[in-house]
Amino acid sequence: MEYGNPDFVKYAEAYGAFGHRVESAEGLAPLLEHGIKTPGVHVIDCPVDYSENDRILNQAFLRAFGSRRQAMQKVLFKPATGHGPDA
Known part of the structure; x- marks a missing residue:
């Protein structure tokens, strides 16, 4: 069994929020802008390579x-x- 991070996008959607996942640093700014301009709660999942x-x-x-x-x-x-x- 492997434990990893939960799917935060699915969690957000399960609670009625918008879930987003950003895959690169370049993709963060447009996603933040979208979240600011679009009404509602937005959760942005930013995977990190440690x-x-x-x-x-x-x-x-x-x-x-x-x-x-x-x-x-x-x-x-x-x-x-x-x-x-x-x-």
Whole structure:
């Protein structure tokens, strides 16, 4: 069984709204304009490809910390400050 995002277009239509799905950045502006000019409730589903997030985040960590290990040590094992009885 595979779980994914629900079909937001179908959800919108099931509740009496207009459902739209935009497939590209270029298609968003005309769809927004249509939604503004057309009376009623409009739901716009904007699918997002998250596959680049991991690569971009890893590059940012490497630039900031030099290695993944140093990043993990500094970010995850950073001592808490300003909390507890001695704060």
